[in-house]
Amino acid sequence: MIFKKDFAWGAATASYQNEGGMNADGKGLSIWDVFTHEKGRVADGTNGDVACDQYHRIEEDIDIMKELSMNAYRFSLSWPRIMPEGNGQVNEKGLDFYDRMVDSLLERGITPYITLFHWDLPYELYLKGGWLNPDMPEWFAEYTSAVMNRLSDRVDHWITQNEPQCYIGSGMASGIHAPGLKMNKKDCLQAAHNSLLAHGRSVQAIRAEARKTPVIGYAPAAWWLWSPVSDDPADIEACRKQTFCADEDQVGGSAWWMDPVFLGKYPESAVKIVEEYMPRIGQGDMKLISQPVDFLGINVYQTYLGKAAEDGCCITVDHKPGYDKTAYPWPITPQALYWGPKFFSERYHTQIIVTENGLSNTDWIHLDGKVHDPQRIDFTHKYLKQLKRAAEEGIDIGGYFHWTLTDNFEWATGYGNRFGLVYVDFETNRRIIKDSGYWYKSVIESNGEII
């Protein structure tokens, strides 16, 4: 057996992308509720007010997970659904939704992996400065406590934050995501530092208040990843170094977000580049940020390719003409699921969980009423073969969550990118399990042996 006996096989979703119920039962506004209603923010002019209506269809989705033999489900909580103002008053009806969801998952033998923050910041906190406000760590800890109080007697797997590179980088630097800001580098790095402090405070709150012994993770994006074009040790070493270095624009890379949490310091190579923009680092900050966690979640879709120059530095190698790509279009590079787990586990000495991997595909309903998606099957088979190779080498891999369960709202692109194992007709919200969903079921039932 290559994959561990208790390997988590599931799918991942996010509250704003799947739930809908934008103002249901006392939910407050998030920055994405506001941002998507601003003209020009979303490519197809849509929003997540309804999304795939999981708020009203969660039982159906959990039944699908059961039918596909998933043993785990990664989802995020909508902070403003639980605390409409972001702090203070708790909306019990918002917690009721997640309470019922947790019970339904457990009744079907599916372990909840809850992400506390997947980008949908309460709008009221944004109005108070959002991640730039030094009170954010305390607000995030208060929200964490409200969740622990209601759900931690049954839930033990927690992920504090998903892809801070996006909610800080895309949301506050480039502005292509909510709240659409274009802040200067110094403010961005201060917001990033506050986000890391919030992660630390949340870990403290979970450890102190969880009523079941918690398993805690953190899921930054793993897009700043280089894979060697050959097995030449020089190429491998050049890519390893490049994966953890940073340049002026990529200070939001892997090491910037992972070193503070797992090594207790910012990466020297990056600090040298951005010295003049460095945030105020208080006494004890780095100790708080590097509170021990139990796994590193990596969202891996693709990798850059690299080789060693004469001096050992990494040269990025272009993909060959006509390279394989998804509908997004992102390059199809299965080796990312070998080199990513390898490089990250070597540096951080922690369990790795693939918290996202998948592809956008031009899926449609065929004449026979089914959704045949051989591309998704082949893509996932190739990536899982690489993950299995990493596991075979003894890298501690705790699970694989396919992105995503059902087609959903894909941020600034809207509904044009279908990532689901399950097709959604967005006019009726009818679900159709795609061929890939049934293929994934067979993978899970064999615990990956058929890969």
Ligand code: GCO
């Ligand atoms: C991300 C987010 C997901 C995306 C997915 C496809 O990794 O960007 O966590 O919410 O929808 O990755 O882009």
